[in-house]
Amino acid sequence: MQQVNIIKKLIAALLIISIALPSCDLDRLPLNGPSTETFPASEKEATMGLFAAYQSISQLDAASTPMWHVMDNITDIGYARPGNNYTSPITSALTTDNALAVKPWQVHYKTIARCHAVLDKLPGLKNEISETVYNQLDAELRFIRAYCYSQLIELYGAVPLITQAVGLGNSNVERTPKAAIEQFILDELTEIAERLPVSQGTYGNVRASKVAAYMLKARVALYSKNTR
Template sequence: MNIYLKIMYIAIIISLLQSCQRLDLKPDSSISNDSYWSNEADAESALNGLYLRMRNSFTVHNWMYWFECRTGNISGGLQAGGIQSFINNELTANLNDANWQPFYTVISVANGIIHNVDRINFTQEARKKQIKAQAYFVRAWCYYNLVRLWGEVPIVTQFIDSDDHEQLFPLRSNEDEVFQLIKADIGLADQLSMGDNTAKSSKASRAAILMLKTDIYLWLAKVRGEQAEALSIADQAIDEVLANTTYKLSANYRDVFTQETNPEIIYSIYYDLLENSNQYGSLLAQSRSLVPLAYQNNPIPVGANHVMQFSDLFYTKYRNRTAGDSRAETISQDMQISGTNFRWTNKFMGEMNGNVRVFTSDTRIYRFAEAYLFKAEILAEQGQFTAALKYINMVVKRAYGTDQFYTSVSDKKELETILLDERIIEFAGECKSWFDMIRLGQVFQRVPSLAGREQDKQGNILYFPVHVNSFAVNPNIKQTPGFE
């Protein structure tokens, strides 16, 4: 069976198992060890299957609801959608998009690779290491998002191939235990990827692994209180990324979102017309049913629906903050037609397939601009304010057209305010802002619906509740305090 047929075979099995899935944490694919894991082609198809699951498990709404909509920077669009609970930070256990299942769907495939790939003899041992490194990267990415969204979460690390496996009904583990697993996984990914110069953005290259490692250890330093040691690890990781000559800042901000092979992109999730053409940018276009025909895709990009847009708050505080910001028109545009204001983004707008827009833009997870801003954040934490401003200025030069837009700051608080402002603008709509606000300690000050609510939900207001489906399929799961 050639590699393409095997990928199709995995997809069919996944689809069949999903249709009859009974257990929240049961893997999508229980491919028999005896019949499947026998040669390199099996491992390669399993790896491609992992990226397929990473793309297809998360709906278009998941990305925005999890990472953007709670910030106050997103509002409802011209057509009603299920966004308001997220905007108001009034989450309940029955919200469809407050379900952790998509992460465990991906984790189960990563576990299968990690558990089985060593059974295969490779002609080049380096390739086996690359495959394992990518599986550890994906699992670390999943658990890193899980623990930040839900706090205590179940840990499943074994390849579950039966209905009576010991890890099938796990308890929620405390955050310390989850972060220990995350550190172990990203550490193994780092170790296994040493010397790997692969730079394909749709796969986890060494640079992508180091970006995630920096991200994790910055969180550990600033949110989890691990301070100097974690900061040192983050600094070492990001310095290697910055030294990698494969990547560079694009001269034009819009090119980053219209060129899928732009050298600024370190890691992205791949979309394609023949595979999946429903990237979340469709939520930030306009509804085909609302835009007059003469303006559809000329200039207003239209999709099937429109349930969200950048808020007036975002315009006031960020998009329109600095006159002449060259990023503004890429981030969003407005057009008045017969008394109706149509607002859309020019990021992630895909391509035209005949007279229909298809949303095939790759989801940018890490790009080189963030490497500079990660370095600035580390330097700020170390008290090196002038050096931190240098890295911020490297990013904003293309926005403001000057080498030294920021010349001085008086203290760390002012520097972190600048840094957060620029991150929110630079990565607008890229699903960064929610965690940025938390990591930089300003979420309760920046988000109107969170003002004065630090103790709401027994102090768990920043987390999602556990979805009701999880209790039905796993009796060992308990609700987060404050959401009972």
């Protein structure tokens, strides 16, 4: 009987807690880091978002291999072609469920999403940071996005062209013709190139520069046979 009473009391306590909690005005924002609700809320957070996009674009795959190295291994550039995933593309029998067919799509759209996490809210910080810093953050993020699209159209042709964050309820985005995306990339690089420094030696030249923007533009124009 005593055990039954204890169980009843526990149930009653749980019911009270479940009723009381929704009425509590809880502070859900973390006190020691950025929040998804307000990010980016400062120049520092915007820079963190930029670095996250760079990290995403250089994501390591199997055996701690960068994505572009993985892709090289199915061409004459690569000397090592280990594993079953490399066999089908080398023998022109690539299937849609092969990791090499799926992962580049995932990596590049994840990177694009990280760019939009900052780009969409960056205008709200315009009055809080210098014009030079603002323009460079905007240009670097758009460079990364342009690079991702250049890789996607080389691998898949027509792909969804997303220029701002897409919610889960609107994830069915139609593909845009390859030629239209090529033009989008060229226009973007033309607009942002002059906002970037000639080089970024302070960061080991691993961040986007004016030279990199013009080189990527030349590559896309060459592949699209655009001589303008």
